[in-house]
Structure formats: C-alpha cells, structure tokens
Amino acid sequence: MQALQWLTRLPSLPDCQRMSFAAADGDRLHCAREAARQAAQTGDLKPLLAGVELVQRWSSNHPLYAEAQELLAQWSQSILAIAEQRLAQNDLTDAAKIAQAVPPSSPSYPQAQEAIADWQTQWQQGETIYATALTALRQQNWDLASEQLVELGKLPHDYWHTHRMNGLTSKIVVEQTAWQSLDQARQAAAKARPESWQAAIALAQKISPQSVTWDMARPEIQQWSLALLDIGLQRWREGDVAGAVAIGQDIPPNLELPAEQQNLVRYSHAQGLARWDAIEQWQPSWGQLWRLQEAIAAVQAIPASSAFYLSAQAANQNWTAQLQDVRQLQVASAVVNLGQRPAYELAIAQANQLDITRPRHLQAQTLISYWQQEIQRLEDMPLLNHAQTLAQSGGIPALQAAIAAAQQVPQSRALWQDAQAAIATWTRQIQTVQDQPILAEAEELAQAGNLRQAIRAAAKIERGRALYAQAKTLIGQWQTTLTQTLTAEDRKRLDAATAQAAKQHLSEAIGLASQIASDRPLYTEAKDAIARWQTERAAIWSSWESQSAPESSDPVTSDTLEGTNH
Numbered sequence: 232m233q234a235l236q237w238l239t240r241l242p243s244l245p246d247c248q249r250m251s252f253a254a255a256d257g258d259r260l261h262c263a264r265e266a267a268r269q270a271a272q273t274g275d276l277k278p279l280l281a282g283v284e285l286v287q288r289w290s291s292n293h294p295l296y297a298e299a300q301e302l303l304a305q306w307s308q309s310i311l312a313i314a315e316q317r318l319a320q321n322d323l324t325d326a327a328k329i330a331q332a333v334p335p336s337s338p339s340y341p342q343a344q345e346a347i348a349d350w351q352t353q354w355q356q357g358e359t360i361y362a363t364a365l366t367a368l369r370q371q372n373w374d375l376a377s378e379q380l381v382e383l384g385k386l387p388h389d390y391w392h393t394h395r396m397n398g399l400t401s402k403i404v405v406e407q408t409a410w411q412s413l414d415q416a417r418q419a420a421a422k423a424r425p426e427s428w429q430a431a432i433a434l435a436q437k438i439s440p441q442s443v444t445w446d447m448a449r450p451e452i453q454q455w456s457l458a459l460l461d462i463g464l465q466r467w468r469e470g471d472v473a474g475a476v477a478i479g480q481d482i483p484p485n486l487e488l489p490a491e492q493q494n495l496v497r498y499s500h501a502q503g504l505a506r507w508d509a510i511e512q513w514q515p516s517w518g519q520l521w522r523l524q525e526a527i528a529a530v531q532a533i534p535a536s537s538a539f540y541l542s543a544q545a546a547n548q549n550w551t552a553q554l555q556d557v558r559q560l561q562v563a564s565a566v567v568n569l570g571q572r573p574a575y576e577l578a579i580a581q582a583n584q585l586d587i588t589r590p591r592h593l594q595a596q597t598l599i600s601y602w603q604q605e606i607q608r609l610e611d612m613p614l615l616n617h618a619q620t621l622a623q624s625g626g627i628p629a630l631q632a633a634i635a636a637a638q639q640v641p642q643s644r645a646l647w648q649d650a651q652a653a654i655a656t657w658t659r660q661i662q663t664v665q666d667q668p669i670l671a672e673a674e675e676l677a678q679a680g681n682l683r684q685a686i687r688a689a690a691k692i693e694r695g696r697a698l699y700a701q702a703k704t705l706i707g708q709w710q711t712t713l714t715q716t717l718t719a720e721d722r723k724r725l726d727a728a729t730a731q732a733a734k735q736h737l738s739e740a741i742g743l744a745s746q747i748a749s750d751r752p753l754y755t756e757a758k759d760a761i762a763r764w765q766t767e768r769a770a771i772w773s774s775w776e777s778q779s780a781p782e783s784s785d786p787v788t789s790d791t792l793e794g795t796n797h
Contacts, residue, residue: 307342308339310329311333311339314346327347327350360386361379364376365443376399376403379399380400380403405441405442409443409445413435415434416434416435416448425478429459432455452486453486453488460492462478463478463495464491464495476502479500480499480500480503501527501546502546505546515564516561520557523557524554526550527547527554556589559585560581560585563577563581564598571609578598611644611646614637614650615637615646615649615650618633618634618653619653631661637650637653663697666702673686673688673689673705676688686709714752728760732764732767
C-alpha cells in the first residue's frame, strides 16, 4: 500500500526562488515557464530572454525538446511584441536589438528577421520623406511639404502615418505662420524708421525659435536691433534716459551685440525687471525677489568703462535696498499665516520698521493696512457669526434679532460691508414674509377673474420691497389681460354703434358708444366716433329745420326731427 502511494504521489514543485545552475532541466524549464508567463503580461523582457537562453541550444535529442520548442515560440512572440512597443516609441535601435534576441532555433526566427528588415526599410523611407519635407519648408515650398504628408500616410507603421505625420502637419502650420510673421516684419522694417524697426522686432519675436524660419529671422532681428540701439545710445548721450531705456527694452536679450549696445540692453531690461507696481504687487512674493535679483545681476555685469556704469551702480544700490525690504516683508507675511492676532501684530511691527526713507515703504504701509483689516475681521467675525446663527430659524423675530446683532459692526470696520449685505438679505426675508399674504390674496382674486381687485391688492406692495418686482410683473400681466377683455367687450359695443350709424340711426349709435366709460381702453375711439356722429346729426337737423320752416307754422323740435330720422 505504501509503495502504491509513493508511485501515485505527484512530485513537489521546485523552489524557483532558490534555483541553482545545477538543478535539473525540468525544474529550470518549469521556473522559466512561470517567469515568462508573468513577464508576457507585464512587458518585462528579462525573464523572457532568460527562458530563451535556457532552451535555445537544446538539441532535438533532449527529452524536453518538444515542450521547449513550444515555449520558445511563445516567448519569441512575446519578445517581438515588446520590440513593437519600443518601435512605437521611436526607438528603432532598441526594437531591432530586442528582436535579434529571437534565436535561430526558434520557429519565430524568420519572422523576427523579416520584421527587423521591414522596420529598417520603413525607417529609411520615413527619414527620407521627412528630410524632403524639411527641405521644402526651408524653401517655402508648401505644396511639396504637403505632398510628403501623403507619402508618410502610405507607410504601414503607426509611428510614421500617425505620430510623425501629425508632427509634420503641425510643423507646416508653424512654418507658414512664421514666414507670414517674418514677411510682415520685413515690410515694417522697410520703412527704416525707429518705430518701424520696433514693430518689425515685435513681429519677428512671434516666430517660434524651434522653427526653420527662426534661423533666417535671427540675423535680421539683430540688424534691426543694432539700428535701434544706435538711436538709443544717441538718446542716452543727449540726456533722454527714458527714451534710451524704452528702446533697450524692445531689444531681445539673447542677441550677440557690441559691448556698449549690450550694456544698454542689460540696463533697460533690468529696469523692466525691477519695476514695481504698487497697486498690483503689494503682496511680497518669490517672483519679486527673483526679478530684483536678476535686475541686480544685470547691472552688476556693466563694467566701469561703460557710459551706463554710474546709473547702473545707483540702480544697484536702490534695488539691493528693495531686495532687503521685500525679504523682510516676506518674513512678516509668513508670520501672519498663523491667522492669530499676535501674529498679525508681530507682522505689523516688522513692516513698521520700513520707514519713509525705505524704497518699499509704500508696500509696507499697504500690507499694514491689510493686516489691520484682518485683525478687525478676527474681532468682528464672532458678531457676524452670532447674527447668522440667530437668522437660521427664518422667523421675523429671529431675523430682526439677527439684523440688530449685525448692526453692531461699525461702518469703519472691515466686515461692515459683509454685515450690510447680510442685513439686506435678512430685511428682504422679513419683507417677503410680510408681503407674501398680500401677493397670495391678489393671485387668488386674479384666478377668480377679479382682475381690477387683484391689481389694487398687489399695488399695496411698495417700491423697494422684496416682492415688488414680482408684484409689478403680475400687475402688468393682469393689466394686459384686463385690457384685452375690456377691449373685446367694447369692440362689440362700438361695432354695434357703427352699424347703427351706417343706417343713419345716429342717436342710437351715440347712445351705444356713450356706454363706454372713460376708464376703458376704447374710450378715446368711442369719444371720437360720438363727436363725429353728433356733428353729422346736427347737420341733418339744421338741414331739416331750414326745409320745414316755410311750410308749417308749427314749431319744429329736435325730437320731431330725430323721430323723422328714425
């Protein structure tokens, strides 16, 4: 029985972590298979190469040869897949090196060699096409460059017909834009005036330094810059410091210039770096420190032999003092990050050390004013928080109490506007609660068809109240509806009167039209019609009176004539 159990028991798996070179081939093949299975999923090349190295020299007489060949084919395919990934990353050399790891003994060896040759052919074709495109761009031959896009699209590998094709498309657009900017710059510079050179330089600086066009634009920028700098030097000699600096700031800082022209550019750009805007830059920052340090370094590079040396030294002294002030203010600003009153008071004391003689005194005073307001916020925030807590229930007494609490924030304090905004909100809430029943009553009247009463009810809500705009809108809607209704009613009455007038029944027409009251939409139209009909009737009466007088001694009255008219 024990012998049977021994014969049927499965052998234990080898410990791959402690595998030695003296281990049996079967154990080593098992460990290589497991490692390669994981590597195929993670893209790790090393275990795959180790597996290939293990079995590639096994002869057909080896007892594990058939299994090894099957695994070798699998590992070779995984190796080729990794090579394809490297190729997609534009690394032909590494991709070919990886594919070469597929040994001649592998069934995939011909496939690997064919892939390597195909990659190399594609790369050579792609590089040739791309080089042709770059040459076309240098010659501004946009049609030829665009044709190369089509040629790249014909290459089968994704790298060329996707990645490099997209890159070339962008490059063509960049170059066309760059040539347009350069052409505009040349046209501007052709006027040979200082302002035209400045415009030309500004246009040319839009050209991307990575473009082919930039190589052609750079010498022309330098030529225009030198012409401008000659004028700048002349202005400096004439005492027009601001005019000279303005010219120097228009010059790109990365040109190769004669010494004195370069000194003017250094000095001008340093002035721009050190310029401080008291409104926009009142908070000290690392950017301020960096700009001051760069400005100082620029003027320190101006030698004593330069005409700009004395001005540079004066600026250096001022900016060095500013740098000290900004550092001190930055330390003070770091202290207030604690958010407590003692921290603000300490920061204020630090900033107050910059008296009126210091270059950053105004910035210090601006910070002090801000920190004092922050202290006020810390002091008054409990008042406002208490008011907001009171207002949470939403009832009128609670809102009134909240308003009273918020009114304790004085007008001169930092939170006064916040308090006033809250008071305005709570006041509108009170007004809404008070006026909502009035508006609800008006809407009920309107729904019942009593539009005049609805309008009178909604009109009780006074201008400036929270619901005034809503009431005004409803009143407008109801007035429109009422006008339409009254107009329809009066139109029927006026049409009937007009029909009577057409039959010469003028008194009946006047009587019907007179029923339209003065507060109704068609009153004016009715009034005009009545006047017209009264005139016509008077004319008829007058005519009849003149005809009846000789024939009868009886008096003729208007009633008699009106009866005849009927």
